[in-house]
Amino acid sequence: MKTTIKVKLKPLAKACFLPGLLGAMLTMPGQAGASLIERSIVVDSGENVSAYYDDVLDITWLKDANYAQTSGYNLGGKMTWSQAKSWTKDLTLGGYADWRLPQVQAINPGGLNYIVAFDGSSDYGYNSISVMHEMAYMFTVNLGLASAFNTDSTKNDDWVSYITGDEVNTSILGNEIEIDNLKSYKYWYGQDRSWTSGGSGGWAFNANNGYQFTEGKDAYNYAWVVHDGDIGEPVISEVPEPGSLALFGLAIFSLRVRNYVATSF
Template sequence: MKTHLWGAICASALAFATATLEAAPVSGQGTWETTLLPRDLTGDGVADAYYDTVLDITWLADANLAATEAFGTAGINAGTMAWDTANTWIANMNAVSYLGYSDWRLPTLSPINGSAFDDNFAYDGRTDSGYNITAPGSAHPGSTASEMAHLFYNTLGNTGWYDTSGNTTGCTAPDYCLTNTGPFANIQPSNYWSGLEYASNTNRAWDFGFYDGNQLTYLKSFTRYAWAVRPGDVSAVPLPAAVWLFGTGLMGLFGAGVRRRTR
């Protein structure tokens, strides 16, 4: 602990601190404490997933499962992979009915205007490309069009790299704008693939930056992280609230050590 604190203070150890310190759950930030319900799918008293009552989807508790469980998928490096590999990873996960389910997928998005994607870049959330999509105060506050944007801005209450006027917000290393991870383990302050191809150029796919809150399209050959979700709720052993909160407290204490092993 002292080593990490000293590394955060000393300029000579800044790189070390950046690689080891991680964001943690923040009580009162966002809606996660009431809108993410823990689901124990193995009966061991630990949440394996969280049901999102707003989006009506279930998120895996481990946001970088691919770093430790590749399901026989080649081309994964510490959890990062090209878009086609990410889809193969999901398919292999479903082939073995991971945690009892065979309908896992990558997070998705739909047009924010309800009809057609607008990929013109904007800071105020009025288009599908840019910052503050679904953020409170944006052009479309509360929109659930983008599952990852809604999780980042609304559920976890994080702030984008730019505000709705295009001014920087002061996000800093090591986690930049990812100040709250909620109950999840191993959310990486980096880019995550969506499961949606970019219709205007099928060599590209949509992704979301959990370090800056930016939604864009990238070449499918780029490497990104992958987070598995599934539609609806799951049949699970309910966890008492006290157990859930205790678990998130432990995650805050030990999250950095866990994430070091998954990078």
């Protein structure tokens, strides 16, 4: 019986995948383009926990974006910045410790930028596709979600189409990547910011509108935990996925056409 490792191509990767299909088929699985690779974290007592390994950021995301509630740690899942940091720091799952919140780092020299930009050119604002902004990268590149504003600062009328109640419905995106309990609300980053007036705030990302910003640490936001590196067990399916069979067939067809052309002249 044939087995395949499930690999989900990111929306931005699909656009450039087919033109290079033949070359991609000759490479290692998952190397054709950026992808989220399904993982299962084996738990001794209870159900295994689903996750995705991001082979660009080199981190593993829990598939459940509100695991604090699902696990029973927090009734609703919202926590202050300090509470979220403490929970992730103490979390052990499937024998894995050292979980953390997603991180935001400066995309330009000189430190984090607090000037709002709509084109992703700042650390603060909308439409970032930088690997330095892990939540924004997951939102925009991995999931293919849009923010409330276009890069030219005009309103994006389509951005609310994937909001269902208080959650982001990733099942309707058509990219085969589904996240459980992704709230259409704010999520904490692990980095903080010192206020010029004293005190400090925390970096956050608003999954409701794609806005990356800072706010007071006493605000109550959600926490989506990640782990450095590729952890968990590969997810194996007993039957090859139809999409994989179609791609393989197309690659064989392309190879035959290439050989025919080469031998006809």
